[in-house]
Amino acid sequence: MLESVFPDKELTKEQQKVFERIETFIKDNLNGSKKAIFQLNGDAGTGKSIILTKLFLAIEKRAKENKTNNYFLVNHPELLKVYQENAGEFSELRKNRFLRPTTFINQSHKKQTKADVVVIDEAHLLLSESVNYNNFTQKNQLEEIIKLSKVVILVFDEHQVLKLKSYWSKNLVDQVIKKFQAKFEEATLMTQMRMQAPxxxxxxxxxxxxxxxxxxxxxxxxxxxxxxxxxxxxxxxxxxxxxxxxxxxxxxxxxxxxxxxxxxxxxxxxxxxxxxxxxxxxxxxxxxxxxxxxxxxxxxxxxxxxxxxxxxxxxxxxxxxxxxxxxxxxxxxxxxxxxxxxxxxxxxxxxxxxxxxxxxxxxxxxxxxxxxxxxxxxxxxxxxxxxxxxxxxxxxx
Structure with missing residues (x-):
């Protein structure tokens, strides 16, 4: 279970190609004047999280040299535990860089800070409206994260939307991205990696x-x-x-x-x-x-x-x-x-x-x-x- 999101897990050829595309996207847009968003699509079990964890490790290895402020967000308490535990295995990773989206948003507003690169796993779990119970008072979390970041890398699977308060469709995601007139790229993973099934x-x-x-x-x-x-x-x-x-x-x-x-x-x-x-x-x-x-x-x-x-x-x-x-x-x-x-x-x-x-x-x-x-x-x-x-x-x- 843990190795499925471990940062040094070897990538397949399909995953490696996407990984390199995202790295290039970040380098090309980190110092640009426009917001930049890369959307990684794929069915459950296609290895989206593997790419994200390996990517974030690479970003954090360069963070001191590039003087960047980066975060990894996931709106899932059980998954967050895994990411924070894995972070302890790598000197370049800091546990306080792995946060729930609401924590990142409220912390950034309070300190009046912005991030350089934000990686979002399971972006289909982001709140798509304000929910006081979750201490989120803005309109939707994806929009707030984009406001508070230069480059956003997000994983999205419309088939994993599980609540009306976090109800996303491709159309709704496109509307948010279009609002910022951001530079945008996307890739889709096709190969099922989890299930050893025909x-x-x-x-x-x-x-x-x-x-x-x-x-x-x-x-x-x-x-x-x-x-x-x-x-x-x-x-x-x-x-x-x-x-x-x-x-x-x-x-x-x-x-x-x-x-x-x-x-x-x-x-x-x-x-x-x-x-x-x-x-x-x-x-x-x-x-x-x-x-x-x-x-x-x-x-x-x-x-x-x-x-x-x-x-x-x-x-x-x-x-x-x-x-x-x-x-x-x-x-x-x-x-x-x-x-x-x-x-x-x-x-x-x-x-x-x-x-x-x-x-x-x-x-x-x-x-x-x-x-x-x-x-x-x-x-x-x-x-x-x-x-x-x-x-x-x-x-x-």
């Missing part, structure tokens, strides 16, 4: 979340359906059997966890809240106050992780419970936002910029499923609350 498995996931279609090209086993001998991809009819299989994998290879869509009630009130599916009964993860990430704690094999726990991370095996908001109708997937329990994700926006709120909510649910299903390096197990989906996949309908 293309047909990745396509199965994308067809489910992008097209609401299910490929029935699955072979029936004793307890589950499968479609690949190279990647351990399974669809279970029984959540408890799936969990027991996952625990076995965890004892064999480590860092294997069960997660679920936010279709089951949970409140941050200090009490345990459970996901129940037949004989399966486990509590949601608790707020993680320690510096150790959730999946690195041995005891969390007995908890259920959420999208907020595992987004951006690698797991060896992931088991995903897809809850009641997803069902089958006439051989197609149907998504019902009214059955989604994550009220924070659907908290009403102040900005009246969404023409179709129902579609936006459905996109958030499908994005979360896509992200969860793409966590596993060696394998992915799936359980659907709606038994009709399993029966359809098993050609029993």
């Amino acid at each position: 293309r047909k498995v990745v396509r199965w996931i994308d067809d489910l979340t992008d097209k609401l279609q299910l490929d029935q090209d699955l072979v029936s086993k004793k307890d589950y359906l499968t479609m690949s001998s190279n990647y351990d991809f399974r669809v279970y009819s029984n959540a408890e059997k799936m969990y027991q299989a996952l625990k076995k994998k965890n004892s064999e290879v480590g860092e294997s966890r069960i997660v679920a869509t936010a279709d089951y009630p949970s409140t941050l009130d200090g009490k345990k809240h459970y996901v129940n599916e037949g004989q399966f009964h486990l509590p949601w993860d608790q707020y993680n106050y320690s510096k150790v990430t959730w999946a690195q704690k041995p005891e969390t094999i007995d908890e259920i992780g959420s999208i907020y726990t595992v987004q951006g991370f690698d797991l060896q095996y992931v088991a995903v419970i897809i809850g009641p908001s997803v069902s089958l109708s006439k051989d197609s997937i149907v998504v019902d936002p009214d059955k989604y329990e994550d009220q924070e994700a659907f908290k009403k926006r102040h900005e009246d910029d969404l023409s179709d709120l129902h579609t936006a909510k459905k996109s958030i649910i499908l994005n979360s499923i896509n992200v969860l299903l793409k966590r596993g390096v060696q394998g992915c197990f799936i359980y659907f609350h709606d038994r009709d989906i399993y029966d359809f996949l098993n050609n029993q309908r």
Whole structure:
């Protein structure tokens, strides 16, 4: 998990080419009169964070010589822990340069300072409107960061937008960039690097979340359906059997966890809240106050992780419970936002910029499923609350 964002990880040829493009972009624009923005696109698991961490290490190595003031931002507390821990392994990196966006913005305004280069991982998690609860009072975080920087390098994946208060689309990002009349370049990573899976498995996931279609090209086993001998991809009819299989994998290879869509009630009130599916009964993860990430704690094999726990991370095996908001109708997937329990994700926006709120909510649910299903390096197990989906996949309908 940690090595996936370690700064000295070797890059592929595709990643190296993009890395060199961004380095050139920074050098060409650092002393320019205009704002400069480079946008790195790519699906979950294509290696965007690997490029960013290696890039920031290179920037910081030159910081003293160039007298630059640089920051690495990520709006994800679990990921921030990893970046700060990794920073301690390199003398050139300082932990106080790895911040949450709100901290950077408020700190910069208070001290009346500006940055030279700001790198933003998971920019799709930036707030796109003011949220007093998060101590952010300006209009949107991307705009504020651009104001406070000379060069901005950001990672963006429209398919990983998970909340209305951080609702981004390519159009909204383009509007912010256009407002500054900035110099702009972008690159897109295409190769899936996390999942050691054949293309047909990745396509199965994308067809489910992008097209609401299910490929029935699955072979029936004793307890589950499968479609690949190279990647351990399974669809279970029984959540408890799936969990027991996952625990076995965890004892064999480590860092294997069960997660679920936010279709089951949970409140941050200090009490345990459970996901129940037949004989399966486990509590949601608790707020993680320690510096150790959730999946690195041995005891969390007995908890259920959420999208907020595992987004951006690698797991060896992931088991995903897809809850009641997803069902089958006439051989197609149907998504019902009214059955989604994550009220924070659907908290009403102040900005009246969404023409179709129902579609936006459905996109958030499908994005979360896509992200969860793409966590596993060696394998992915799936359980659907709606038994009709399993029966359809098993050609029993």
